[in-house]
Amino acid sequence: MYRQVELDKEDKDYHRLLWKDPNSEAIETYRMTRVTYGTASSSFHSIRPLRVLAEETTNTKLRLSLTTDMYVDNLLTGCEDSEAAEKLQDAIITLLVSAGFDIRKWVSSDSKLVLRLAATFRETEDEKSIESEDYAIKTLGIRWNPNPDQFGFTVELDKGAPFTKRQILSEVSRLFDPLGWLSPTTIQHKSFVQLLWMDKLSWDQPLSDPILQQYLRLRAQLKDLEKISLQRKVLKPATKSVFQLHVFCDASTTAYAAVVFIRQETDNVIETKMLTAKTRVAPIKSVCVPRLELCAALLGAKLVEAVTNAISDERFPTPKVFA
Structure with missing residues (x-):
């Protein structure tokens, strides 16, 4: 480019x-x-x-x-449909x-939009792969399976490496989750990294047995993240629908967080899906829970502002915000 x-x-x-x-x-x-x-x-x-x-x-x-x-x-x-996408x-x-x-590496949840192009303009030239349910690519760091139109996650863990602060920080940083879908897991790892800093370990110093066992329990759960799949599409096309954004915030002595859900009501059918979330580890210096809840409220306000700005153009309906 x-x-x-x-x-x-x-x-x-x-x-x-x-x-x-x-x-x-x-x-x-x-x-x-x-x-x-x-x-x-x-x-x-x-x-x-x-x-x-x-x-x-x-x-x-x-x-x-x-x-x-x-x-x-x-x-x-x-x-919203293949005809409009083709145009x-x-x-x-x-x-x-x-x-x-020359825009290349085309991928779509509708394989016809890709197969109509010359092979050199596709992400892969293998037509069987394009139509396969297992076909997956990385979209800005997130795994996307175009045919089921789902997002997924890949977890890479080192084998045989010593468990030190350097190694653990390396593994935790690989949990790329820009929209916060894995927040219940990632916040536990953020808190554990904070624990390592509080323990004043050097970068390559072996962990004590209690801390090591705690990390091994957390680490054993990471591969289960690969079983998670999320639908890319969160809104159904409908001319008469009521859209709402719901923001939830909470805090504890360990961490605070905010999450935004989208709610769509069409013909008395209600669907609710998680859009995005943010988490923060509580400061090492002791802070009272009410103050941390204010931090969570600020985090939620910034998060919903980012969401409303992202969907502020005419392609999206204007939602009601409940926060």
Whole structure:
């Protein structure tokens, strides 16, 4: 993506480099003519063209996809039905090609949208894999099975490594859970890491037997996380539905947390699903529970604000918030 964006003529002088051929004593000066990954402004220079394209298009769905559903060079978007998705896919490809961007590695919960493309534009060229129930990819670090349209988790644990603070912190940090779906598990591991700091262990010092046994009990449960699957779709398409966001907060002397649920009522049928959650370990310095509950309330307020901002465009109905 970066190399597809040309630098302005005046900016090229700030991207000079010196080159010396091994067989020559002469030092030559070159200038980069395209955006280089690693400079401070690279991210802006690469994303700005997409923003300009979005601003210039009259297609509302296309504009919203490019402005709100792009994460650097990854696009995560969707439609209510296959026909609308096909039109959006064609519009995205056409617009981006006009600016020199070939969007590739297409994946969809509807395999027809992928198979209609040339093999080089798919995430995999194997057609059998695309239609398989076991086919899975990583979407911004989270495992996604397109055909059942479910999110899942992969847990990687080291075998034979000594249990030290360094090793445990390494394993805990691999529990990538940006939306907090695994909060009941991850908060226990965060609290345990805090316990290691309170015990004032060095990075490579072996754990005492009571602490080691406590971690082994927590660690034994991690593989069970791979059995969890969550439906990607949380809202059913309906013209007459009542949407609500419900925020719950709580605290203890160990931790505090907040969670947001979405509630949809359509034709007297009510469905409730968890959207996101946040957890925080309580400070090492003793704090009273009422103060921690205020911290939980603040965490919940920030969390629901982030959710409402994420669904604030015209593609989503405006929900009532109960907090």
